[in-house]
Amino acid sequence: QKEVEQDPGPLSVPEGAIVSLNCTYSNSAFQYFMWYRQYSRKGPELLMYTYSSGNKEDGRFTAQVDKSSKYISLFIRDSQPSDSATYLCAMGLTGANSKLTFGKGITLSVRP
Amino acid sequence: KAGVTQTPRYLIKTRGQQVTLSCSPISGHRSVSWYQQTPGQGLQFLFEYFSETQRNKGNFPGRFSGRQFSNSRSEMNVSTLELGDSALYLCASSPVGKGYNEQFFGPGTRLTVL
Numbered sequence: 519q520k521e522v523e524q525d526p527g528p529l530s531v532p533e534g535a536i537v538s539l540n541c542t543y544s545n546s547a548f549q550y551f552m553w554y555r556q557y558s559r560k561g562p563e564l565l566m567y568t569y570s571s572g573n574k575e576d577g578r579f580t581a582q583v584d585k586s587s588k589y590i591s592l593f594i595r596d597s598q599p600s601d602s603a604t605y606l607c608a609m610g611l612t613g614a615n616s617k618l619t620f621g622k623g624i625t626l627s628v629r630p
Numbered sequence: 631k632a633g634v635t636q637t638p639r640y641l642i643k644t645r646g647q648q649v650t651l652s653c654s655p656i657s658g659h660r661s662v663s664w665y666q667q668t669p670g671q672g673l674q675f676l677f678e679y680f681s682e683t684q685r686n687k688g689n690f691p692g693r694f695s696g697r698q699f700s701n702s703r704s705e706m707n708v709s710t711l712e713l714g715d716s717a718l719y720l721c722a723s724s725p726v727g728k729g730y731n732e733q734f735f736g737p738g739t740r741l742t743v744l
Contacts, residue, residue, distance in 0.1 A: 550730050561634070561720050561735030562673070606673060610730045617663070617686050618730065622672035 521545050524607055524621025532629050537594040541607035541621045544588065548619070550610040551583050553592045555603045556623070562606055566592060597628045632656065634723050634736035642742045648709040651739045655702050655723030659734075661685075662704040664696060667718040667738070676719075679704050680726075708741075716743045 524541045531537055539553075550569045554562035566581035568574045574581045582591040594601055607621040635654045643649050655662050663686075664676040675688040679698035696706040702723075708715055718740050724733040 552730060554735075559737070561722075561737045563735070564731060564733075567729075567731040608673075608730075617675045617678060617688070618665075618673075618733075619675070620665075620673035 519544055521619050522607065522609055522621045525624055526622070527624035528627060529624055530627045530629060531597055533597060533599060535597050535628070537592075537597050537601070537626060537628075539592040539594075539605050539607075539624055539626070541590050542588055543590075543609055543619075545609075545619075546585075546588065547611055548609040549612045551581070551590050552608040552610070552618070553579075553581055553590075554606045554608055554620075556606060557603045565605075594626075597626075599628045599630050602627050634721060634734055636719075636721055636736040636739050638739060639737065640740045640742075642744060643711050644744050645711055645713060647711050648707060649711060649741060650705055650707045651719055651741070653704045653706075653721035653723075653736060655704070655721075656734060658725060659723035660702050660726050661724045661733075662698060662702065663722045663724075663733070664704070664706050665720045665722065666690070667720060668716075673720070676706065711743045713743050715741065717741060 553566040555565045556562045571585045578595045580593040604623045604625045606623040608618045637652045661680045663678040667673045678686040682698045693709045698704045718738040720738045722735045
């Protein structure tokens with residue numbers, strides 16, 4: 519079993535839809551949870567960052583963490599064609615360790 | 631402030647050759663991490679360098695190595711290339727003692743092994 523599992527894709531939705539992206543993890547030592555967005559031919563860029571259970575909202579994006587279930591989600595409201603990209607969940611440990619463990623990523627396409 | 635830069639952006643090599651990739655971190659960032667991204671395995675951690683020392687290492691064979699210079703620039707080397715080494719190689723830099731939210735990725739080097 520991989521440490522981080524991400525729902526496989528690809529995912530195609532119409533513009534304006536609510537998108538739900540999910541990851542589960544097996545290592546209870548993970549304390550930091552992130553969502554990255556990666557456009558074609560670009561490196562990943564940090565979208566959401568949290569270290570506690572609960573919800574964190576930033577504009578149209580909401581990150582949800584449930585440590586008891588080892589489950590994280592990213593919700594995108596009012597999705598736009600510009601949201602079309604690959605979304606990766608990532609997790610980190612505490613301390614001076616900069617290593618991130620990523621899910622495989624899911625490619626999202628928002629149709630105009 | 632300039633972002634993380636990686637050179638070259640694209641590279642084609644043949645099996646058995648070796649390759650060196652370069653990463654220049656954001657000014658003031660002293661930690662550099664390297665990742666390999668493939669469709670099958672996703673993004674996997676290779677190693678991290680800080681103050682010219684390898685601080686953390688992923689689960690890759692010894693053919694993958696790296697180093698960091700006193701100006702924090704980093705290189706990674708892959709010897710005896712195999713077809714499976716074809717991937718996007720990403721580096722990320724971060725300041726000392728900061729969280730994951732201050733780690734920034736470069737655009738990557740696309741390596742194709744024929």
